Amino acid sequence: MYTKIFRAVIIGAPGSGKGTISTLICKNHGCVHISTGDILRQNIMKNTDLGKKAKQYIAEGQLVPDSIVTKTTLARITEVGNRSYILDGFPRNIAQAEALAAREQIDAVITLDIPHDVIIDRVRNRWIHAPSGRVYNIGFQDPKVPGRDDVTGEPLTQREDDKPEVVAKRLQLYDELMNPVIAWYEKKGLVANFKGKQTKEIWPRMELYLNDRINA
Ligand code: G5P
Ligand code: MG
Numbered sequence: 330m331y332t333k334i335f336r337a338v339i340i341g342a343p344g345s346g347k348g349t350i351s352t353l354i355c356k357n358h359g360c361v362h363i364s365t366g367d368i369l370r371q372n373i374m375k376n377t378d379l380g381k382k383a384k385q386y387i388a389e390g391q392l393v394p395d396s397i398v399t400k401t402t403l404a405r406i407t408e409v410g411n412r413s414y415i416l417d418g419f420p421r422n423i424a425q426a427e428a429l430a431a432r433e434q435i436d437a438v439i440t441l442d443i444p445h446d447v448i449i450d451r452v453r454n455r456w457i458h459a460p461s462g463r464v465y466n467i468g469f470q471d472p473k474v475p476g477r478d479d480v481t482g483e484p485l486t487q488r489e490d491d492k493p494e495v496v497a498k499r500l501q502l503y504d505e506l507m508n509p510v511i512a513w514y515e516k517k518g519l520v521a522n523f524k525g526k527q528t529k530e531i532w533p534r535m536e537l538y539l540n541d542r543i544n545a
Contacts, residue, residue, distance in 0.1 A: 335360065335413040335543055336433060338420070338514075340507060341441030343490075343499040344448040344455070346528050348464050350441065351415045353532060358539065361409045365402055365418035367462035369393060370488075374459050388489045390498035392421055392506075399428045406433060415439075422506045426513055437542055438514040441531070442524040445500055452496050456485040 335358075339347045351362045369387060372380035379401060383393045392398075402419045416435075420426040429435065454467040458478035465472045465485060473479050490499065514520050521538055525531045 333543070334411060335437070336416070336435050337414070337437040337439055338416045338429075338435055339439045339441070340511060340514075341443065342445070342448055342503045342507075343496060344452040345441040345443040346451075346531070347417045347441060348462065349470070349528055350439075350531070350535065351417045352464075353528075354415055354535070354539065357536070358413070358543070360413035360415055363402070363405055363409065363414050363416050363419075364462055365398060365421075368401060368405060369398075370457075370459050370462070388495070390490055390495040390502065392502070395422070395424050395428075399425055403428070403432055420510060423509055423513060426510050435519060437521060438511075438519040439535070439538075440511055440520055440522045442522055444526065447526050448500070449493070449496060452491050453493075455491055456487060458483060458485055 337354075339351055341347045348362075348364060348367075351364065354360060355362045366387075369380070369383045373384050373387070374380070379397065382397055386393045398419065398421070402416075402425075406414070406416075416429075420429050451466060451469070454469070456465045456467070456472070456476075457463065458465075458481065460483070461478070461480065463478060463480065464470070472485060474482070476485055477483065478485060490496070511520060521542075523531045523535060523538075
């Protein structure tokens with residue numbers, strides 16, 4: 330458990346394992362996982378106003394407009410209150426990074442550096458339980474019953490934006506928009522980069538870093 334509040338951002342390409350690693354961090358250290366992608370997908374499922382606005386952008390691999398996402402994310406951070414959190418999927422550009430900095434003091438920025446060919450393979454095998462955001466992967470993190478969520482038994486689905494042509498667009502957009510964001514956080518001395526091909530290879534290094542960072 331954290332002995333003080335720890336607010337971190339996790340950055341990585343689509344399919345790099347942000348959701349998987351955030352879940353591990355929160356399970357082991359008791360923080361709240363805030364995933365903007367999960368929030369948007371849950372709103373699409375419930376057909377809310379936000380979901381209706383976001384649906385087409387996500388399906389095409391485009392960013393949902395800043396005005397919508399920033400308001401939603403900051404509202405979620407307010408709900409989380411005085412607790413440690415990992416912010417996954419936000420910020421997505423400099424404007425969002427500035428909006429976050431104006432509101433929150435971020436303690437660390439964790440970046441995941443996974444080769445694109447590894448990512449393309451993973452995304453092909455990804456299945457999700459959209460209502461909860463739980464993620465599975467055939468051959469890596471199989472559900473106990475094929476095609477079913479471990480907790481609810483509900484059917485798993487594939488993401489609309491995991492089609493190969495949309496993944497290619499998302500990867501390109503990531504490089505274009507996120508390299509400047511990472512450089513922006515590097516200037517502030519906040520970035521810890523984790524390079525590798527597998528989550529199990531990255532995780533022990535991440536644990537060492539987190540323990541150091543949290544007890545510093
Ligand atoms: P999201 O939802 O933020 P992305 O594209 O940033 O989407 P994504 O696809 O959710 O990121 P991830 O969370 O980095 O990927 O990866 P993951 O799900 O944990 O892992 C990928 C797969 O690999 C899983 O099946 C996992 O089980 C498996 N895996 C993990 N580790 C290993 C391993 O070691 N080995 C193997 N074999 N498999 C492994 O955003 C979606 C859309 O929402 C909008 C945008 O339209 C965006 O495109 N959006 C925003 N728009 C504007 N501003 C924002 N801030 C927005 N946030 C979201
Ligand atoms: Mg994710």
